[in-house]
Structures are given as structure tokens and as C-alpha cells.
Amino acid sequence: MEAWVIVNPAAGRGRVGRLSGAILRAAREKGARAFLTEGPGHAAELARQAPNGARVVAVGGDGTVHEALSGVAGTDKALGVVPIGSGNDFARMLRLRRRPWPEALAHALFAPLRAVDLGYVNGLPFGASLGLGFDALVARKAFSAPPFLRGMPRYLYALALVLKDLNLPSARVQVDGEEVYQGPALLLAVMNGPTYGGGIPIAPMADPADGALHGVLAGRFSRLGVLGILPRLLLGRHLGHKEVRVYAGGHFAVEFDRPVEAHADGELLGAALRFQVELKPLGLLVVGEEEMPRQARPAPAV
Numbered sequence: 001m002e003a004w005v006i007v008n009p010a011a012g013r014g015r016v017g018r019l020s021g022a023i024l025r026a027a028r029e030k031g032a033r034a035f036l037t038e039g040p041g042h043a044a045e046l047a048r049q050a051p052n053g054a055r056v057v058a059v060g061g062d063g064t065v066h067e068a069l070s071g072v073a074g075t076d077k078a079l080g081v082v083p084i085g086s087g088n089d090f091a092r093m094l095r096l097r098r099r100p101w102p103e104a105l106a107h108a109l110f111a112p113l114r115a116v117d118l119g120y121v122n123g124l125p126f127g128a129s130l131g132l133g134f135d136a137l138v139a140r141k142a143f144s145a146p147p148f149l150r151g152m153p154r155y156l157y158a159l160a161l162v163l164k165d166l167n168l169p170s171a172r173v174q175v176d177g178e179e180v181y182q183g184p185a186l187l188l189a190v191m192n193g194p195t196y197g198g199g200i201p202i203a204p205m206a207d208p209a210d211g212a213l214h215g216v217l218a219g220r221f222s223r224l225g226v227l228g229i230l231p232r233l234l235l236g237r238h239l240g241h242k243e244v245r246v247y248a249g250g251h252f253a254v255e256f257d258r259p260v261e262a263h264a265d266g267e268l269l270g271a272a273l274r275f276q277v278e279l280k281p282l283g284l285l286v287v288g289e290e291e292m293p294r295q296a297r298p299a300p301a302v
């Protein structure tokens, strides 16, 4: 099987850039074709050019994986990942163990393939997460924050800007054809994996091989309410909040009363009024762990 290794030197806050020569060499020694991306969009283009049946290995973070996914989804190519980004939620969804990069590369090139569910939003594929509303707006503001702000200060700056002008849109949400919610919405996360934003456990119950997307909707929240739920969210203790609802299904149709920001796998999609979200069960071939344990579930009642 042909393998294409796509290395994003900008990922991992420059770490991949420092390692890129060694990674390209190691990939070629293992018989793969290896490429360094030249800018945003290049990983997607390379993944599209990879031949049918190829294993496409993204070296970088969730942005690189998301781009590579767009060239792999809907084909019989397979997606591997060497997670050296700052977030790595796709790798977390696959339960990839932490390995030094040479081992992670060998794993991505040679470990067996398995299938996981694949999400689509308005026709575009996503791997682990889709976020509509508040979190995407914070990401948008962080994107245009002054360049001297980095990491947590950049996030807090963006959060403060969004909270200052907090004005919730109204949403109508249908899951599998049934209307489940109508009202103000702070955010709706539609998740294939349990985490986004670099490990935030927004949907601890999500499992990429269960044939369902998991929606977590935060409804009416004040500024103070948002500040109160954030620490609970970081600990995965937000699901019991009275304004947090959870849904599972294969098709989410979401309509807002004004354009709302969205991100897929942490990549901004642009604001829109309507989002059609579909799941293709086991629609993506990936390199995961040999054993991907499912979430612990209570035994069914007998």
C-alpha cells in the first residue's frame, strides 16, 4: 500500500518545523513519499492527490488532520496521524498512545487500519468535533487578537471580548427529523469524539465507533453563568447543569436567527444560518490503536 506523509512545519508551535528534516528522512527510509506543506490548504491538496488506496499520514495538529481528512473522506484512502500539534483531539479520539515521534510514525505507516464514524457539516467532513456558537466565536476573536498575545492570555482576551458583547442567538435544533429544542443557545457542540479545544471533555460519552453523533447544547446563559460553567466544563462536570442538554443521532439540522460562527476540528468554517450535520457510520479508515476500548457503559437492564 502506498503511503504519503504530509508534514506541517508550522504545527506544534514550531516543534514540527524543527523536526521536519528528520521526519521526512525517516518517512522516506520506510518507503513512504513525504512532503512538507508550504502553507494553509496545502495538506488538503496533497491528500487529494494521493492515489486511491493510499495511507495518508498527517504530521501536525488537528488543523493538519482536518485538512488531510478533506482529501481522504469519501475515498478508500486511510488516514494516519503523528500527533505533534498543540491540541491533538483527533489523536485523543482514536486513543492513540503517546509515543516518541519515530514510533508514532512507524505506527501510522504500518499498524492495522480500522473504521470510525465520519461527520459532515454542510457537506464538509470533520473528524472529531463541530462547534457552533460561543466557542467558535471565541476562536474567531482569538484568531484576530494582537500578535504579542499567545496561549492562555490570547484565549482569555478573546473570551473577555465575547463576554462583553454576549448576545445569544436563537436556535431550532432537529435530531433525526424530530425538533428537540427551540430557544436561546450559547453553543451547540456536535461531537464524534469526546474532546475539543485540546482536551476539553465537552462530550465524555462520545465514541467514534458507536454510529452516532453526540450533541451538547448549552441554552440560556448569562455572562456570570458562562463564567460559572467553564470550570465545570474543564472537569467534564457540565452535563448536569439545567441549561445543558444532550442528544444523540445521525442527523442534526440546526437553524439560527442570525449567522453563527462555527468550527470543525478547531478550524473556523465561517458564520452561517443553517447547519446540516450528517454521520457516515464507519465511513473513515484510520490508524488507531489495535484496541480502542469503548467508553465504560452501564450494563443493559435485563
Ligand SMILES: Nc1ncnc2c1ncn2[C@@H]1O[C@H](COP(=O)(O)OP(=O)(O)OP(=O)(O)O)[C@@H](O)[C@H]1O
Residues within 6 Å of the ligand: 008, 009, 010, 011, 012, 013, 037, 038, 039, 040, 041, 042, 043, 060, 061, 062, 063, 064, 065, 067, 084, 085, 086, 087, 088, 089, 198, 266
Ligand atoms: N507551511 C505552513 N506554514 C504556515 N502555516 C501552515 C503551513 N502548513 C500548514 N499550515 C497551517 O498551520 C495551521 C496549524 O496547524 P495545526 O492545527 O496542525 O497545528 P497546531 O495549531 O499546533 O495544532 P492543534 O490544532 O492540534 O492545536 C493549520 O491551520 C494549517 O493550515
